[in-house]
Amino acid sequence: MTLIAERPAVIGHPEEHEHGRLGVLGWLTSTDHKVIGKSYMLTALAFFLLAGVMALVIRTQLAAPDSTVVSQHTFNELFTMHGSLMLYLFVGPFAFGGIANYFVPIQVGAPDMAFPRLNALSYWLYLTGGLTMVGGFLTVGGAADFGWVAYAPLSDAVNSPGAGPDMWIVALVLTGFSAIFTGVNIVTTVFYLRAPGMTMFRVPVFTWNMLVTGILILIAFPVLTAALVMLWADRHLGTHIYTVAGGGVPVLWQNLFWFFGHPEVYILALPFFGVVTDVLATFSRKPVFGYRGMIFATISIAALSTAVWAHHMFTTGTVLLPFFSLMSYLIAVPTGIKFFNWIGTMWRGSIDFTASMYFGVGFLVVFLFGGVTGIFLASPPIDFATHDTYFVIAHFHEVVFALVYGAFCALYYWWPKMFGWMLRERLGKLSFWLFFIGTWITLISWYIVGLHGMPRRIAEYSASTGWTTLNQIATAGAFVMAAGVAVFLVNVYVSWRTQVRAPGNPWDGQTLEWAAASPPVHHNFTWLPPIRSERPVWDFNHPDHTTQQVHRKEAATAPSDPAAVKTAHGQDVGEERHP
Amino acid sequence: MKVESRFLLFLSMFAAVTASIYWFTSYEDAGSVMLLAVCLLGLLPGGYYYWWSRRMTPRPEDDANASQSDGAGVVGAFPGSSIWPFVLGLGAAMTALAFVFGFWTALFGLTLAISAVIGVIVESRRGGVH
Structure with a gap:
């Protein structure tokens, strides 16, 4: 069944399609970007919780010297799968599969993603790939245990035999294709399905960031997929691409992996830069400060991220240190511009401290420190001293924790839009404080214990090293963070049981998703405001407080039928504020 | 553009x-x-x-002064629902698992994948206004 989607010819023309089947069959057959987006988010959150439990087991093991909570082999499996699940199956898919899938088409005024069936295929490849990876635990030899980076020759058939590592490889090929297809879909949607008047420099910053992320996916993921195919060939076909014995080059794996791996860091981060930009602007009741600067900074970060991969390989002695060090330092410039603009967006704004805003500001603080320690590590001498210690662990966990703040920021911000009911603000703020306090307890301990020389990936340490107290503090922090996540789950349950209905535009939002109902109807819009700036809904609702040349005449004629701007729950999009 | x-x-x-x-x-x-x-x-x-x-x-999306009516009309054809992406995903996953467990899973996987490709083609040809 194919729907020919039409744009409403006259503003205010209600056109509602009832969505097809419900239930399991409806879910299996849905090609609606909103259903797929929510499926992605739910699945990614399930992987997040699973990986979080693994983290707690790891921290419990390390809370005491000479610990035997789990065996060394199990410990290796746990840290490998913790990293793999968090990076490959949670952060990325949550952002570009979940949030982007749901909101990119809506923010550009499109009825769906450009290729709905390809979009659905992306989700099914992601789900089957994810289950395949986790399924490694069910094999005789256990799951992959060579670290989430699978360095050669540790990942070869001699050092890591068994089906578990093969399942890890196959899973990443499947999820890699899933990501590539989603990248194609996002780029095409933004290029071809924008609403009239939505010029590229009126596209919301979140969607711009997703566009750049989509291009980065197309740059990075094919390299990983090719590298994995060669790894599989080394393991099973007797090729010697990464093995010294047959004339291969083990460090080639590192080059290929990090050529994917560093853009991947920005594939994970850029979406949340976008989320936070939109959230800060909405809750400061101001336009994004330096809108174009933000976009150029995003593009610069993406471009530079393709030329910094070997800063992960400084200690191999095979890379050009000055080149990669300089390029890594350069990334700090556009990132600094972003921080300046984020602060500029909030500066003298009328700030509304919602739970989403808490997580947005939390993101800024945590990401700043993660970024600054990254600048330390871009210096080869410091990297030589701290390589493979808990200092590096603390650095990249701080960056990734910041992205978790971004994820919660997005959930609290867009939950009412996606589900039609509000999350509880007080529980959200409690969740934030627990997560924030836990983050710092853990990270500061890690930074210090790293500088004391504790290497990463060790399952045991002796009491004589003096690392015990710091490890105990870090473990306590991890459990406090887990409590923060648990409060979020409680919040979802409580808010679901006693629902507070969400209006169409609960936060006085600025971008097009706030002109749709909560949740949006099938094919998203019954009505679109005139698009004359990067915040059309704000212009429409506050014609006297816009800096842009809004065509009042157009706006005045817009809701010719007031019922047309009513949302599914009878809430008004902009009736009161309309002149 | x-x-x-x-x-x-x-x-x-x-x-x-x-x-x-x-x-x-x-x-x-x-x-x-x-x-x-x-x-x-x-x-x-x-x-x-x-x-x-x-x-x-x-x-119209490149025109800063375009109004919504400028873009009125058909935006594109969007499949309302389809079972074939699920079938194709399952088929692709089972085919991929052949690289772990042997060729037998590919038999099922390729059957599903080929069926899905045929299904999508037929579905697209039949596609019309909802």
Whole structure:
């Protein structure tokens, strides 16, 4: 069944399609970007919780010297799968599969993603790939245990035999294709399905960031997929691409992996830069400060991220240190511009401290420190001293924790839009404080214990090293963070049981998703405001407080039928504020 | 279309310059080839869009003063629902698992995948107004 989607010819023309089947069959057959987006988010959150439990087991093991909570082999499996699940199956898919899938088409005024069936295929490849990876635990030899980076020759058939590592490889090929297809879909949607008047420099910053992320996916993921195919060939076909014995080059794996791996860091981060930009602007009741600067900074970060991969390989002695060090330092410039603009967006704004805003500001603080320690590590001498210690662990966990703040920021911000009911603000703020306090307890301990020389990936340490107290503090922090996540789950349950209905535009939002109902109807819009700036809904609702040349005449004629701007729950999009 | 093409061409130019500097300072093959690939990835679609952008009238989404009615009409054909992506995903996953457990899973996987491809083609041909 194919729907020919039409744009409403006259503003205010209600056109509602009832969505097809419900239930399991409806879910299996849905090609609606909103259903797929929510499926992605739910699945990614399930992987997040699973990986979080693994983290707690790891921290419990390390809370005491000479610990035997789990065996060394199990410990290796746990840290490998913790990293793999968090990076490959949670952060990325949550952002570009979940949030982007749901909101990119809506923010550009499109009825769906450009290729709905390809979009659905992306989700099914992601789900089957994810289950395949986790399924490694069910094999005789256990799951992959060579670290989430699978360095050669540790990942070869001699050092890591068994089906578990093969399942890890196959899973990443499947999820890699899933990501590539989603990248194609996002780029095409933004290029071809924008609403009239939505010029590229009126596209919301979140969607711009997703566009750049989509291009980065197309740059990075094919390299990983090719590298994995060669790894599989080394393991099973007797090729010697990464093995010294047959004339291969083990460090080639590192080059290929990090050529994917560093853009991947920005594939994970850029979406949340976008989320936070939109959230800060909405809750400061101001336009994004330096809108174009933000976009150029995003593009610069993406471009530079393709030329910094070997800063992960400084200690191999095979890379050009000055080149990669300089390029890594350069990334700090556009990132600094972003921080300046984020602060500029909030500066003298009328700030509304919602739970989403808490997580947005939390993101800024945590990401700043993660970024600054990254600048330390871009210096080869410091990297030589701290390589493979808990200092590096603390650095990249701080960056990734910041992205978790971004994820919660997005959930609290867009939950009412996606589900039609509000999350509880007080529980959200409690969740934030627990997560924030836990983050710092853990990270500061890690930074210090790293500088004391504790290497990463060790399952045991002796009491004589003096690392015990710091490890105990870090473990306590991890459990406090887990409590923060648990409060979020409680919040979802409580808010679901006693629902507070969400209006169409609960936060006085600025971008097009706030002109749709909560949740949006099938094919998203019954009505679109005139698009004359990067915040059309704000212009429409506050014609006297816009800096842009809004065509009042157009706006005045817009809701010719007031019922047309009513949302599914009878809430008004902009009736009161309309002149 | 102009902004889209400039965005891609900028990435392409950046990668070309970086690849040149990298090659002449390191003579390292893998990285240079990958940077060259990034250059091509920007150049091919970016060049195509640039070529088109000079020959087409601006679309309503490129026009800063367009009103919603300018874009009225058919946006595109969007499948309302389809079982085939699920079948194809399952087939692809089972085919991929053949690289772990042996060829037998590919028998099921390829059967599902080929059915899905046929299904999608038939579905597209039958596709019409809802």
